[in-house]
Amino acid sequence: MKESAATMPAAEARQRGMAAAGQFVDILLLTRRSVRTTLRVPAAFLPSLAISVFFLFVYDAGLGNIAKLPGFGGDYLGFILPVAIVSAAVSGAGSAGQALVRDLESRYLYKLLLTPASRAAIVLGPIIAGALELGVQVVIIIVLGVALGMRPATGLAGLLVVLLLALLWGVAFAGYAAGVALRTRNAQAAQAATFAFFPLIFLSTTFVPKELLAAEWLKVAATINPTTYVLDAMRALLLHGWQGRQLLAGFVASVLFALVTSTFATLSARRVLSRT
């Protein structure tokens, strides 16, 4: 009788440390696969990149003079760049949602569910790939911003922190889209879910600082909106310098948001996919 290689290795079963390392490798492998498949459909990611770049130019061209008003810190490019970044997250989210719907429709997802990989790892693959897609766009946006004359107050290190914040933000958006994709199993619904982000993006200090917001209700909305804190953190880095309070608020908002949506995605995966 042929010796089976497939008994759960006793060593792994015993050692919790190895189990955790295994999870980490699974997430890497699954993310790599998602990135690979994303790159193989350029038509899916190029348009949103073009849109982000386009808006950056348009915002600056149209609204650039506002920076001369007090409260802006003088450089509108630095003020508006975070908006371009945060709205670009919508495309990474859409990508993650679509990837999961594709996996559901092709039924490849079931093959993945039949491996020892955890549900969380399986869902995180497309989510992180979506965040990375956003990351690439963010780098391009930043490079463009610098080319257009923006000089970040915190230099290269600050730009890297902006990128990190953007990646966390990307995970947060992607997690939500992933959860909706898993529950609806429908490409259109998954795409429509990303439209839910637009209120988040615009009910905030999107175009002007909070003090200059015209309506009281908008000020209130901006205060409870996590987007505001991320925008403020990025603006602090680009325009003012290392401001601890804004940075902390921005990271806390992103991390919390990312945790909430990733949990939503994992729960959706468990509930909907395998255990009806």
Add this chain to the structure above:
Amino acid sequence: MAESSIVVDQLVKRYAGNITAVDGVSFTVEPGEIFGCLGPNGAGKSTTVQVLTTLLMPTSGRVLVAGHDVVREPVAVRWAIGVALQDVGLDPLLTAREILELQARLFRMSARAARRRADELVELVGLADAADRRIGTYSGGMRRRLDLALALVHNPRILFLDEPTTGLDPASRAEVWEEVRRLNAEGVTVFLTTQYLEEADRLAHRLAIIDHGKIVAEGTPAELKASIGGEAISVSFADRAQVARAREALAGFAERIETTGATLVVYRERAAAAVPDLVRLLDDAGLAPESIMVAQPTLDDVFLRATGSRLANGATAERAA
């Protein structure tokens, strides 16, 4: 003797909306055998497979696969089983080599071992030339072969096949049977579901016949057919009215008579020798059958006796009293 490969005890699976797909099913599968689950569409075969392979949670009942409880130790179960479902599950944007390597690595093989395993499997299922092309370019037959290869990546000792030859042409079907036999000869226990009598008859060592979520018969193909009690004479008439009259005419002639549509099936020992008597009885009653056929009992006969319908064409039949 090693413990059973699969133990199913009063498995019930109910979906939302009170649809009971599996209604108290119990059976065991011994190591090294090919166990078949035969039944029409909607009988509960696919649901059963999905519960046994940890893709669905049972509503109640106990299921042990390779000694592990599917509810409490799903990961341990996944290590021991390979699964090829009715619909192929592949990512069209990956290549065969990539998909096999990823699966191998998710089963904790090193990068090198995974690559070697992918090479082996790609040779085994005849996809060596296409291994680095995207799966989206493959034909249906190629995808099925890859699907099976994917199930075998981690050398599972139990293989689940859900309707493995549905929709295949006879040549491909024969190839699949060959592959199943070969794997079984190497020691792999096989659990397969099918709606094809011939497949169940030829491949399975033991069978469970399932209908409307319940097992209606169980045993080896030979045992099941012998349980019918003798050979069968199928007498076809032009219309049902004649069938009813024929029933009366033949009362007492046979141990058992069943009707299905415009055909009468008469069961008795040494049926061939009894044909002249049968013809005489019908003739005396003024009946002229369109055809008379003597046949060994088939699994369809077993199904008919157990459920009152034919498996082969789904036509409802009336049972003999």
